[in-house]
Amino acid sequence: MDKYKLIYVLVFCLLCLNFIADHFTKIYPSVVFPSFSGAPSMAKGAALRSPEIYGITGSGSLVMLNEKVLFSDLYTKHTDFLLQRLQRRMAAGELSPKDPQLRGYFVRRLAELGKPFKGVRIVITKPVYSLVRENLKNNGENDDIVNIYF
Amino acid sequence: MKFVDINSYYTDPKYLSIYRLLYCFFLMFFIGLPSFTWLGSNLDPFFSPPTWSLSNLFPGFPSKHFFLILSLINLLAFVSMFLGITKNIAAIVFTVSSIIAHNFWYSFGKIDHLLLWYTLPVFLSYAGWSTHFTIFKNSDQAPLDRRAKDRIAFIMSLLALFIAFTMFTSGIQKLMGGWWRWDREAVRFQLINNYFTMQRHEFFAAYFLHLKSHIVWKFMDYSALILEIGFLFAVFKRSYFQFFLLFGFIFHLSVLLMFNISFYANVICYFAFLNFASISYFYKRSIFSRFGLAYKMRLPVLITGSILCVFWLFCLWYRQSVFRLPSVIDLERFNDSAFQDPSSFAATSFFFTCAVMICLALAAEILKSAKKF
Numbered sequence: 460m461d462k463y464k465l466i467y468v469l470v471f472c473l474l475c476l477n478f479i480a481d482h483f484t485k486i487y488p489s490v491v492f493p494s495f496s497g498a499p500s501m502a503k504g505a506a507l508r509s510p511e512i513y514g515i516t517g518s519g520s521l522v523m524l525n526e527k528v529l530f531s532d533l534y535t536k537h538t539d540f541l542l543q544r545l546q547r548r549m550a551a552g553e554l555s556p557k558d559p560q561l562r563g564y565f566v567r568r569l570a571e572l573g574k575p576f577k578g579v580r581i582v583i584t585k586p587v588y589s590l591v592r593e594n595l596k597n598n599g600e601n602d603d604i605v606n607i608y609f
Numbered sequence: 610m611k612f613v614d615i616n617s618y619y620t621d622p623k624y625l626s627i628y629r630l631l632y633c634f635f636l637m638f639f640i641g642l643p644s645f646t647w648l649g650s651n652l653d654p655f656f657s658p659p660t661w662s663l664s665n666l667f668p669g670f671p672s673k674h675f676f677l678i679l680s681l682i683n684l685l686a687f688v689s690m691f692l693g694i695t696k697n698i699a700a701i702v703f704t705v706s707s708i709i710a711h712n713f714w715y716s717f718g719k720i721d722h723l724l725l726w727y728t729l730p731v732f733l734s735y736a737g738w739s740t741h742f743t744i745f746k747n748s749d750q751a752p753l754d755r756r757a758k759d760r761i762a763f764i765m766s767l768l769a770l771f772i773a774f775t776m777f778t779s780g781i782q783k784l785m786g787g788w789w790r791w792d793r794e795a796v797r798f799q800l801i802n803n804y805f806t807m808q809r810h811e812f813f814a815a816y817f818l819h820l821k822s823h824i825v826w827k828f829m830d831y832s833a834l835i836l837e838i839g840f841l842f843a844v845f846k847r848s849y850f851q852f853f854l855l856f857g858f859i860f861h862l863s864v865l866l867m868f869n870i871s872f873y874a875n876v877i878c879y880f881a882f883l884n885f886a887s888i889s890y891f892y893k894r895s896i897f898s899r900f901g902l903a904y905k906m907r908l909p910v911l912i913t914g915s916i917l918c919v920f921w922l923f924c925l926w927y928r929q930s931v932f933r934l935p936s937v938i939d940l941e942r943f944n945d946s947a948f949q950d951p952s953s954f955a956a957t958s959f960f961f962t963c964a965v966m967i968c969l970a971l972a973a974e975i976l977k978s979a980k981k982f
Contacts, residue, residue, distance in 0.1 A: 484661055493722075532651070537718070544657065
């Protein structure tokens, strides 16, 4: 049994190492479960982030697209994170809106849906839920916007 | 310093074999099996894997054929595991293929933490969960010596450590995120976030959205913290750990009812620590045992399950690109290309069935204890 106790302690140390390493970088597979760790102040309401995606018509007007339909070839639960990540990578200059693969993807998806647009706009809205009035307010002032033209 | 009571984790391989069937039953009847055929090089624009992951060795997603083969291997390993044909090999192949596939699944920027349910088979296969209730009669049913029992107890205690550690890390990060602060209402914020950004409005979500009592919200914050962090200290003895698993189940049930998130991955694993001996105590005294019903039921159960697996094979072949092979409850959705997660009905039924089983196990435990006196 002593041999097992030793292995048990070693495994525990490895798990702790995984925990420490996960703090600095992203690892998969990992035994670190970061579920819902945020607890921001809601003194001025709950500040949320919600991505939306629009099609840009030839005249420049916007048509809201259904994420579930547009990204039906992707895991729906992840599309919000995906759009936020796209916007962040573009804002940081890691990804160009003119990236041919990205443009190709949207052209192909919109063509499959029969929607002729000259581009798409990703908008990360930042609505605030008021705990007193129990309503959601979004004045659109702080929205993050990226356009991808075809 | 007192060390973890590893011996208390010993579980008879016969009971582990029952758990093997239960594990497969949960997946086949309620959850379904994930398919990876929806992944492919067409999704390359979104390829952004974690820094330290297998998928980061690749320039993009492999082809659709790669994921079709991977899904087939995963399914065949699952069937072998269910039938108890290839013992450890099937479990290893199932876990490894699942981990490889999930590496790519989580290459879009979001990682779901479902790791436990598909790593559990490796642990339990080495603890002997394929020795009984298999399709062919198994020769490994001889009485176990002390060393074999120690090995099983050790493996079960390691599994408990893994489960506890995942919960502990979750709790610690909540603690660091500010859940302990009296002026913050973390559960409430997560509920609002889920309700409006993920559009999760089912069950009691709307009711809790209007709940304003600060005391109630803080009670939820603190109880989640105590439960998750306390898990690691509960591994010292199986009975303490079981106590935490019971509250862990209540916690996951609350998450389903409030956040509409069916976190089945952990709940499936919790049942490996059920006191099957207590249930068996009453089974042995019931009329069913006189006819050897449990053993006689083995073949019909295994054959019925295999039919579903053949259907899943057909689904993979026929549809080519699916997110999930549907469970019996969601079977009608096999032709629905948008079917990705167990339906609300399947999730609710799963949790309801689990609750009933836990109540029966508790009742058996109480009655057994009462008889002792």
